[in-house]
Amino acid sequence: MSARHITGFSNPTVKYWRSLRDKKHRKRAGQFLVEGLRLLEDARQAGRMPRQLVMAEGRDPHPLLSKLENAIGDAGGEVITTTPDILSKVTGKSNAQSVVGVFDEWDTGLGRIERDTASIWLVAQDLRDPGNLGTMLRTGDAVGAGGLILIDDCADPFSAEAVRASMGAVFTQSLARARWDEFVPWLRGGAGQLVAASLRDAVPYRGASYQAPCFILIGNESQGLPEAYEAECDLRVTMPMKGRADSLNAAVAGAVLAYEVLAALD
């Protein structure tokens, strides 16, 4: 297919792409960047196609890239070539072999989550680290979770760090954002057990009576969950803490708990 070619650093499109590295601009534009052929192929396989595919002119051919170019044409997207220097400005890296996709953001929305399609759902509350968020998406994929629900002020799942840490799971897991006071009525409008790792009034996580669909709630990295949120949970579980610390990394706690729930429900 024919490709548009952009050569000027001051081209507004180039400026726009660069702006998408910033959370505020992403939020306003509703688009985000995905870098690397592997992640773009993950997206394609999940049926997520970029609006634009950007690569350096004269880039080495690659079978996955050809497949991607064709699929983008079919989906009504655009292939754009540029100079290696401009590509570096966009990605922040000096790799002329790089390929960047410009995607529309999405939000499955609570209302469209079909809770009965999976035994496990992950719920992050006020999780600030995009790496943790991406890792939770990756773990969600591994345990067969239906998706990740983001409560309150979470990191951006479409940041480069979150997308990378998700290893492509951002394209396959459902994603919904909600305030706590939207989430709870939605949850209570159907089947669903809300479980949190907690130190308050908790039973051992091992052998606890988990029920599908099980919503595993993980709180903020430094504050944990607010007390009222924990009180809303149907089950509070605790993991052994043999050392001097009283908590695990948030993504680790979510994973240990999710694998326990998987073993109980599988």
Place this chain on the structure above:
Amino acid sequence: MSARHITGFSNPTVKYWRSLRDKKHRKRAGQFLVEGLRLLEDARQAGRMPRQLVMAEGRDPHPLLSKLENAIGDAGGEVITTTPDILSKVTGKSNAQSVVGVFDEWDTGLGRIERDTASIWLVAQDLRDPGNLGTMLRTGDAVGAGGLILIDDCADPFSAEAVRASMGAVFTQSLARARWDEFVPWLRGGAGQLVAASLRDAVPYRGASYQAPCFILIGNESQGLPEAYEAECDLRVTMPMKGRADSLNAAVAGAVLAYEVLAALD
């Protein structure tokens, strides 16, 4: 106690501190920086004292800080005050309340690891992400592991990111660096089961026959373990992978496995 005061940006000590943010310089100097009162207090409680404690002149008093200043005096270390601007240059952040400790690096050394003092030991091979390394240290503390053994080219456990992710566990967990061909003879010179998460010739991780002291081996983030390393393991276990990916984040895999081993051996 009296404190040395440094005011010049070009002071060689200031340049030296800044250089410690770089892995190459840390390695040459054998020292590293720890920022923040909480981590410094963790270090103190673990019996690790900085050579120097650096803070801005006129910093607000704090009971933990006073305790730290006294302990440093007793340990033969030095308290140094400087300007908020210089402190920002050292930490890379503009927080005049910040406190920085300059520590000597350590290495427990394989020979000084007492394997019978703990049921679990974590072993990282070629783990490149300092955040993952720090998270493994934190998990190690939580499961009561004896320490972390770093095989081949791992990230620096004394980098700011690793220290921060460890939440202070870097001060309490034993740390030893070794090449694989040093580690295996050491391991086989005593009791010890070497366990890896693997896709090759593996049994389900759940209910596998773990034995103490159990050495949990976690491989490189993108390559996993070399085949020969997996072959050396006494037990290869696999976790369910319900999605499209065939692996977990390295620190997550280590934690899920470590909690399983803890449940089996505890």
